[in-house]
Amino acid sequence: MLLTIQNLTKTFVGMKALDDVGFELEAGEVHALLGENGAGKSTLIKSLTGAYSRDEGTITLEGRTISPRSTLEAQELGIGTVYQEVNLLPNLTVAQNLTFGREPRRFGIIDGRAMRREAEAMLEGYGLDIDVSHDLGNYSVAVQQIVAIARAVALSGKVLILDEPTASLDTREVEMLFDVVRKLRDQGLGIIFVSHFLDQVFALTDRVTVLRNGRKIVTEKTAELDRVRLIAHMLGRELDEEEENAARRATAGRVGSEPLLSFRNLSRRNYVEPFDLDIHRGEVVGLAGLLGSGRTETAQLVFGVKTTQTGTISDDKGKLGIASPRDAIAAGFGFAPEDRKTDGIIADLSVRENIALALQARRGWARPISRAEQDRLASEYIQKLDIRTSSAEKPVGELSGGNQQKVVLARWLAMNPRFLILDEPTRGIDVGAHAEILHLIRDITAEGMAILIISSELDELISISDRVIVVRDRRHVAELTGSEIASENIVKAIASSGEKEREAV
Ligand SMILES: Nc1ncnc2c1ncn2[C@@H]1O[C@H](COP(=O)(O)OP(=O)(O)OP(=O)(O)O)[C@@H](O)[C@H]1O
Ligand SMILES: [Mg+2]
Known part of the structure; x- marks a missing residue:
């Protein structure tokens, strides 16, 4: 056994986050760690890597008892971690982030060229096409995540822990990452994979361990487990599909004809091509597209986060002057952004x-x-x-x-607000709460609030949207309503090349 955890217990003031948990990881396996929000997954990882002290428990790596007191020490012992929020430094270059703490030197001075070369070598095989001398913060969360993984693998090399690494990646990037993870597994690394996406768990992992309320419920081979049983383990009950369908039917036909808000010819150079958008009372409009296609950028123009070069925004009483988020909030708009760490909470x-x-x-x-x-x-x-x-x-x-x-x-x-923009509202949310949030969105729209939702999960967009707008290469390329809203049509619109479209016009 590569890694064994026995009798792990961790208490926070007044609550047991982990209660006598055991866990085993073999070399050359991807092992999923699953459970609802608050089940104890991150706490297990942090206690394993020394980010948290533990009350009780032993950790054995390759037959030796270890007791790392910090993530740095864990890393030196061979255990590297990438958390659900990128913990690199956006103001440093990609190369600096990758070589941080062990920069190549010449005559005592950091050797920039050697550093870049080393960084490029570290990123080889990850399929990224980026300039390592640019600031990390210039790149998408997805790219930052992959850079963090490359760093962890290079520094540790025995155990790689991924705590929700795919939460902000689109389908293509997830595939790219999975290829990398499979390669690392085949090289003999043991990989712990925390995710709320069950499809990914089935696609990638060899075994599954489920935690609930700080206790270990079960460890099983993924291939011998079906979805329903897995969810039952996680929730301690079964998910009610009837409810979900009933709520979906109840949302039909609530859209009025007069738009609540009209966005006309909005654009910003090198950001989003000119687009029109009408939002009706009680309507859910979905924005579909790959990461970086212009979905978040669209939302930012609508909310005044970025100034527009052309276009007008109006409601039934006339033009609205929206030049900043403050104006947008005053006009009754809301925007829950994707990155909760910087924009979300204190x-x-x-x-x-x-x-x-x-x-x-x-x-x-x-x-x-x-x-x-x-x-x-x-x-x-x-x-x-x-x-x-x-x-x-x-x-x-x-x-x-x-x-x-x-x-x-x-x-x-x-x-x-009368109009609320939600950028990836269920990112990092477990299956049970996921359904609750979708129900809630339906409830609030029934009272008249209009929603613009960005989600990388197609199933989610399809089930909740009255209308779906597909964004590709910073252009709004398709609009689907009613029965047109199907994953086949959305995927087709996302994938079709600009060439074909011009021919068709
Ligand atoms: N630093 C802390 N101080 C106090 N309580 C904490 C701390 N960190 C975690 N907890 C509590 O421990 C429990 C387990 O949290 P943990 O972060 O491990 O959950 P998780 O399984 O990773 O959930 P999620 O899927 O939402 O990330 C929660 O009840 C949480 O509130
Ligand atoms: Mg967590």
Whole structure:
């Protein structure tokens, strides 16, 4: 056995995050670690790699008992980790990030050329076409994630831990990453793979271990497990598909004819080609496309994050001057962005404060939201979104990743905007909560709120959207409604080349 964990227990103030957990990893296997938000997956990984101290438990690597006290020490012992949020430095170059801490030197001075060469060698086989002398922050989250993996593999080399590495990757990039992971497995690495995407678990992994409420429920061969049983292990109950379908039927025919908002000829050079977009009351419009196709860029123009070079935005009363997010919020727009770390939440503030914050900003600080109202809002959304926290007063930074994501969503919902943009709202959210969030989106649109949703999960877009707009190469290339909304049609629109389209016109 490459790695053995026995009797691992970890307590946070007042709660047992891990209770007597055992885990085994063989060389040359990909082992999925699964469970709902808050089940203890990240805590297990952090206790294994010394990021957290453990109360009890032994760790054996290649027959030797180890006890790393920091992730650095774990790395030196051979255990490399890539967490669900990229933990590299965006202001350094790709090469600096890759060689950080062991830069090649000549005469005591960092040798830039050798550094770049080394970085390029480290990235070989990962299928990235990037310039290692550019700042890491210039590249998409996806590319940053892959760079982080390359660094971890190069530095550790025995065990690679991936904590939701694919949460922000599109289908093509996931395939690319999987090829890399399979190659590493065939070279004899043991890989621990945490993901909420069950398709990926079935496609990639050899064995599965399920955690629930800090306890190990089961370890099984992936090939001997079916989806329904796996979900039952995770939830401790079975998912009700009837409910899901009923909710879906109930959303039909709610779209009015007069648009709530009209975006005309919006564009920004080298960003998004000119597009028109009408949004109706109670409508869910999905934006489909590959990562980097212009989906997020579209949302940013609509919300005033980036200024437009052409175009107008209006509602039924006339033109809206939207030159900044502040203007957009004043006009009743909301935008829950993809990267919760930079735009989403304030880790030190409590769940209650985080939920109340945006609403307070909109109202103006002259009219403070009373403590009673904050408490009411917090408990309403903790319940509605099933946010797993011991209390509304817990700092958001202490919640699990998926539960932090729910707090971001709660904050925007609490503002009750007439138009809400959701960029990857279910990224990092487990199966149970996933369905809850989709239900919630349906409920709020039934009350008239309009939604623009960006999601890399086609099934999700298809099930929730009244209309789907396909974006490719920074252009809106297709619009599908009703029965046209099918994965076949979306994939076709995403894949068809610009050439063919011009011929067709
Ligand atoms: N630093 C911390 N302080 C206090 N409690 C914590 C801390 N880190 C995690 N917890 C608690 O431990 C439990 C397990 O959290 P963990 O992050 O391991 O979940 P997870 O399985 O990774 O979930 P997710 O899928 O949402 O990432 C949660 O109840 C969480 O609130
Ligand atoms: Mg986690």
